[in-house]
Amino acid sequence: MSSAAALIAGHATFAAGMLSAIEQITGRSDVFVGLSNRALSAAGVEAAMREALDSSGATVVFTDLPAGSCTMAARRVQRDRPELTVVVGANLATLLDFVFGIDGDTDAAARHAAEKGKAALQVLGTPRAGGRPDGP
Amino acid sequence: MALELYRIDDRLIHGQVVVGWGQPLDLRFIVLVDDDVASSEWEQELYRMGVPPEMDVYFESVASAAERLPGYVDDERKGLLLTGDIDTMTRLVERAGTIRAVNLGGIHHRNGRLQRLRYLFLSNEEESALRALADQGIVVTAQDVPAARPLSLNEVLDGEGRR
Numbered sequence: 001m002s003s004a005a006a007l008i009a010g011h012a013t014f015a016a017g018m019l020s021a022i023e024q025i026t027g028r029s030d031v032f033v034g035l036s037n038r039a040l041s042a043a044g045v046e047a048a049m050r051e052a053l054d055s056s057g058a059t060v061v062f063t064d065l066p067a068g069s070c071t072m073a074a075r076r077v078q079r080d081r082p083e084l085t086v087v088v089g090a091n092l093a094t095l096l097d098f099v100f101g102i103d104g105d106t107d108a109a110a111r112h113a114a115e116k117g118k119a120a121l122q123v124l125g126t127p128r129a130g131g132r133p134d135g136p
Numbered sequence: 137m138a139l140e141l142y143r144i145d146d147r148l149i150h151g152q153v154v155v156g157w158g159q160p161l162d163l164r165f166i167v168l169v170d171d172d173v174a175s176s177e178w179e180q181e182l183y184r185m186g187v188p189p190e191m192d193v194y195f196e197s198v199a200s201a202a203e204r205l206p207g208y209v210d211d212e213r214k215g216l217l218l219t220g221d222i223d224t225m226t227r228l229v230e231r232a233g234t235i236r237a238v239n240l241g242g243i244h245h246r247n248g249r250l251q252r253l254r255y256l257f258l259s260n261e262e263e264s265a266l267r268a269l270a271d272q273g274i275v276v277t278a279q280d281v282p283a284a285r286p287l288s289l290n291e292v293l294d295g296e297g298r299r
């Protein structure tokens with residue numbers, strides 16, 4: 001596996017889809033390597049993640065969901081690799097920002113990218129009356 | 137009955153459990169039964185961080201789960217009981233004596249296991265253990281997510297559900 005700055009890890013084809021979108025927008029999907037949890041046990045996800053990090057040299061992991069098995073695996077890896085940065089709940093805006101921020105400190109780039117990702121999440125349109133009880 | 141599902145899933149708490157089942161069933165608590173996790177503060181903290189704030193997680197050994205099961209069943213909230221392997225669920229079924237249905241949610245590849253479904257791999261010993269549960273009258277079905285059709289143990293072992 002070639003060198004990369006970060007690993008994108010998630011359910012099913014989440015990583016492949018993100019890589020495809022990053023390539024289309026920036027032509028820089030080489031910044032990342034992808035990992036799917038498909039057909040893997042929790043231990044299998046962790047082993048695959050360690051292997052991907054070792055072979056790519058990546059120091060950042062982006063995962064898709066807080067409760068996801070990739071996030072759990074990343075936290076386990078982080079236990080004995082405290083230098084690893086884990087960004088949970090990554091979206092396309094997060095990853096695109098990271099692409100353009102990796103010239104310096106990748107940890108700082110990941111933290112900046114996470115803020116960009118949060119800011120990118122918006123609801124457009126006027127709230128309708130009688131929405132969900134827990135809604136606005 | 138407050139415990140909606142008794143699930144075997146080697147990923148324990150993960151997206152399918154918290155979101156896939158948690159949201160449609162409006163689950164408010166998870167009982168995670170695992171002797172190792174029950175004795176590790178670090179493991180418990182890891183799993184606790186994986187669930188939303190409105191959901192409680194209770195960590196139990198097989199012995200303590202069997203003892204406290206009536207309380208979980210009587211809980212007015214909806215919950216899900218989770219083990220990471222068939223052996224743990226089998227021991228719990230034996231000790232509790234009140235579990236009537238078991239869900240096979242995710243048992244993944246390992247040496248010595250044969251693939252039965254996309255998400256289900258079983259060794260000969262595990263198959264025997266599941267058949268023994270069924271022989272006791274426990275309804276054993278495989279269903280990874282609520283939208284999927286539950287497959288009977290016979291369908292699983294006959295390979296009819298392979299996809």
